[in-house]
Amino acid sequence: MKIGFVSLGCPKNLVDTEVMMGQLTQDGHELTPHPSDADVIVVNTCSFIDPAKQESVDTILEMAEYKKTGRAQKLIVAGCLVERYRDDIRKNMPEVDGVIGTNELERITALCEGVEPLANPLDAYLYHDLTPRVLTTPKHYAYVKIAEGCDHPCTFCVIPQYRGKFRSRRFESVISEATRLFAQGVREINLIGQDTTCYGEDFGLKDGLAMLLERLANIETAQPKWVRFLYAYPNKVTQKLLDTIAANEALVKYIDMPLQHASAPVLKRMKRGAHGDIFLKLLERIRRTIPGVAIRTSMIVGFPGETDKDFEELCQFVEVARFDRLGVFSYSDEDSSKSFELDGKVDARTIYNRKRHLMSLQRKISRAQNRKLVGHELQVLVEGPTEDSELVWEARLSTQAPGIDGVCYISHPGEQPLRAGDIRTMRIVKAHDYELTGDLVDEPALASHTLFQIV
Secondary structure, eight states: OEEEEEEOSOHHHHHHHHHHHHHHHHTTOEEESOGGGOSEEEEEEOOSSHHHHHHHHHHHHHHHTHHHHSSOOEEEEEEHHHHHHHHHHHHHOTTOOEEEOTTOGGGHHHHHHTOOOSSOOOSSOOOOTTSOOOOOSOTTEEEEEOEEOOOOOOTTOOHHHHHOSOEEOOHHHHHHHHHHHHHTTOOEEEEEOSOGGGTTGGGTOSSHHHHHHHHHHTSOOSSOOEEEEOOOOGGGOOHHHHHHHHHOTTBOSEEEOOOBOSOHHHHHHTTOOOOHHHHHHHHHHHHHHSTTOEEEEEEEESOTTOOHHHHHHHHHHHHHHOOSEEEEEEOOOOTTSGGGGOSOOOOHHHHHHHHHHHHHHHHHHHHHHHHTTTTOEEEEEEEEEOSSOTTSEEEEETTSOTTTSOOEEEEEOOSSOOOTTOEEEEEEEEEOSSOEEEEEOSOOOSSOOOOOOOO
8 A cells, every 4th residue: 555644743753653654664565755646644643732733633634635535545643642632533533544642653554454453552662773664854864762751740741641651762772773874874863752861760870861872972984973862851961961962072062951931930830840040050051061052942931820020030031041042832721731720821912922022032142142153164964955946055053953943054055066964064154043154165075975765
């Protein structure tokens, strides 16, 4: 059969999609990027907040139309939406022929083929280095999931309810997968998990992430490589971790550490703890240990009980902290979250205005931070032509994570043809709010790339 996929949500969800695709191709089926050509369409959904749920439902209904206009015989819904609303989907969406949860990925072939799975799904699924997988990212970077689930009690978050308790992949399994990816031509590996800084704790490892990063940094490769990890929990950022990042060139100088707020009362209601002054001391220690580090965080505005004073404290904190990257989320009142039960709900208009104000503050900070880079010569990873023009190419600094942060635009590529996946040197010539423009000032490497085929 020909199988088409739509993957929504975060990179963790994307890895799940790639694992299902790998299972299907190993079992003899063909993948197609065109839903009109697919015999079966699989939608891997997200349901973290209301907009994500709505996008998932809209996509399911959109793909259901191909059962009328295309050759599709089945529509399968997978992922987080299934974990939260399995019975509702079965009852209220007759267009859907089957559902598969986040711990049931090994059932995908049987579900597509319409046969009963031979075994019950695992309670806590986690792929490993021998699991078949088809990469869907560009050829030069990949995501590697090193852990699944979460044990933190954050009241706004429903992820533990459908991803389960925290569990790490085996150390050598991660090393084996990363070694193979680098050998196949991947230049950048992004380690992902709900909280990567807890990696190895369930095995009794202390500073497990630091140990893993050091091993990854020492993998021999024919070309330069970048290793990044995403989603650090603030009270899990140890000095050992920071020292390891500082000491290894292959480890990008980038910390993605969602803080969520700065007001102590709000953080207490979130069950996050700490406050702005503690965070400022941590930020100072990070910057002191890792010169040139870029720090990204995210904040939630409109959490139940957030007062004008709390919000003002958050704004003052952001102005002092000078984050290189900042994402702002409007609080989403999920009915299965602990925060749903809290009083002091903030109205939608206030949440909207607070989000706009905080993003306006950050835009000025981001522009100022970018201006400091003008005139510097920095390494970039060439991405490829922009969506708008084949003549304008994009690249990323190591401090710009794929699909999350801004990009660099190459204004003068030089006489040699550009190649996606090359790591080059760029002189920054112009700063924008979130993007940068620069000229390549080096010659491309003569070594050819051996890049594997992806779907």
